[in-house]
Amino acid sequence: MTALSRLFAAYPSIFAAGSLYKNMQVSHSKEIANFHIVGINYKKTDAAIRGLYAINPAQYQQLLEHARTVQLDDLFVLSTCNRTELYGFADSPQDLLDLLSRETHGDRAQLGELAYSKSGEEAIRHLYQVGTGLDSQILGDYEIIGQIRNAAKFAKAQQCLGSFLERLVNSVLQVSKLIKTETGLSKGTVSVAFATVRMLERHCPDIRHKKIVLLGVGKIGRNTCKNMIEYLGVKEVTLINRTLQVAADFAGQHGLRYAPYENMVSEMQAADVVLVASNAPEPTVLASHFHQSSPKLIIDLSIPFNVESAVGDLEHVTLVNVDELSKVQDETLQNRLGEVPKALAIIDEHMAEFLYWYKMRKHAVVLKAVKDKLQEIHTREIQQQKNGSGYKVEDMEEVSSRIIQKMINLMAGKVRKETDKSDLYIAMINDIFETGVKQD
Template sequence: MNTIDKKNISGFWVVGINYKKTDASIRGQFAINNEQYESILSVAPSFGLNEFFILSTCNRTEIYGFADTADQMMELICTETEGEIEVFEQLAYAKNGMDAIWHLFQVSAGLDSQILGDYEIVGQIKTAVKFAKARGFIGAFMERLLNSVLQSSKAIKTQTQLSGGTVSVAFAAVQYIKEHVQQVKDKEILLLGTGKIGRNTCKNLVDYLHTKHITLINRTEEKAETLAQELKLKHAPLEDLSASLKKADIVLVATNANEPVIFREHLEGNGDKLIIDLSIPYNVSSDAQELSNIKLVNVDELSRIKDETLQKREAEVPKANDIITEHIQEFVDWCKTRKYAPVLKAVKHKLNELCQHQVILMSPKYCDCKDEIQKVINTLAVKVRSENNIGCQYIGAINEFIGTRAGNE
């Protein structure tokens, strides 16, 4: 397969699966962790791919970048997934060119999130891009595109109420507990995992349930201890997981491990428990879910919660789409200018030569004309984009510069 040489809108793709067509168990088979991400990047050149990033969250696994065909991307991403490529192909969507760009803008704004307006996706996109960029997989086109995407997302955040109120998976978990558990203040709550989602969930538990009967466990005990001290809660080492599970009435799992961390033997015969698994793939084993004393809720069920906040957010969608349209147009304008970059570079080089050799009126005064050169280049960029006459504009720019310098003299 040939590596893509032309990095432009027509060569840009997104391929992926999300919550709209797959449940959490299927998405878990195609979730990508950092180790898998690293491996995918290392073999990507052999698939003819050298500019892309992968976004893997509880709601989606997507690959954005340049390819000849969508099949290249599907084949690459499935080299490291538990799920088979045949399943991925049946469930995946593939979008190209402007459709792919529109999709990325929508995702970053929270318009394509399982919970409308969920702003956590922005941080996840930044992390995914940073990982790829550090390994040389983000070029000039995608750098500019992603900057535009983030600017658009920020504008939507500040100029609309699309992310107004408090609605997220972490908040939905707390809402579920409030609605389905009586006398919450008397219940023992165990939270596994104190990463970003776990931390947000923990703060929501404290703020909205007004309880301190919460024990934190994390693979790195120091993180659990720090959060516990901050919120005046209890913490326990991972070695005490079995004992902590036995005592807990409510268990929230935000570990995002590659395999289950809670098994049947942890729960069997240890009383009724509500378990909310916020992880993709599931971090509670399938046989544990079959126990009659266990009520299990996953991210898909939480995301079905509707309230007034979501209704208000839906009313903001047209405003958000208008902002996206504006930023996409600005990006398209930049793309049009970008194809003239070689001409602009050539003109700038020629003008610098004129200065260095003091061709203009043979005066030392013209050895330092950096600002005037840049003004000419800026004017030329506007003209070639609007008039599409490169040759005449090249000559015109040289004449304009010489005329300006002569006039100043």
């Protein structure tokens, strides 16, 4: 750290006079030590519990609106099938936990027991590792970065994403792209969608001849369907979506069949395999739908679960959820483990750059305050000279001398007032202005 940095960061009060002190004050809540992440993920909770704390768009909107009322206005929520995390500035991680529990269906006490929190640089590193797939349930899962981008974009649209978080998210996006192109961490095909393909291969060797229903044609549903077509060669897939046109458009692109949402039960009963990726707030696929149906495999890709747990109790139905899918191993996964050190090195490099930007930004605030103070003194002295009788251009020399003397008096006064720090102040001033004076 330079002498200038030490002076302004450790003892900003050396220039604390009038408007300078006011301008130099920075919101304490935006100090890096007050940047936190709180959340739950697959490491400590199963999919059923995670579903209780999942945040849908309506809840996200409400959370941000309430956050502003309690002076929390720089944060975003990441809610996926594997985690729900809240990133932002607050006096304490507990403030963020309170926000999370307020908008979700889970118990506050349970959340306190299950949740983790990280602060400062540890929280920053966590976001880098999440965004690059290092913290994913399936190592190297690249879909997470799009979810982070969308979560931050939503918060920004609600004016709840400050310059720190926006810069951090952009850095994470950049690092994720670098790791994808410069390492093998995301090479091969390993994702929840592909794990579904592996599961279907194991349970249904003759999958090409099975009738499949896909309920929900969102991103996960589309990716899963594309993987089934590409890797399994399936053709008998019926798409069902609440918005019929979405299903119709996707079906038209891939030569598939679609049906209206009102026909969901009859279509599922006639199917051999049902994939559920509907992301409804509560189960829409019920045990009563299958009491008289033929045997079938049902895979629930949704968080919270969209398939009633009682479906799994039916003897003729096999029910699989996202946690079970994550256990599907592939040789690609082992290859990715060898790429982790390379990914961590890239994160270290870019995190250091981000932290340097953060520190320089803090210095820039102080330096601007100093500049403003000098400008204030300069303007006042010029105005006083103009107000006097007989103002002349040659009087500028006298004005300049007074400005210099006022700055010397300002610093000298602070040195005299805080005698216990006077030696440090003088040493730093000497260093800053490079006077060449040798001090004993």
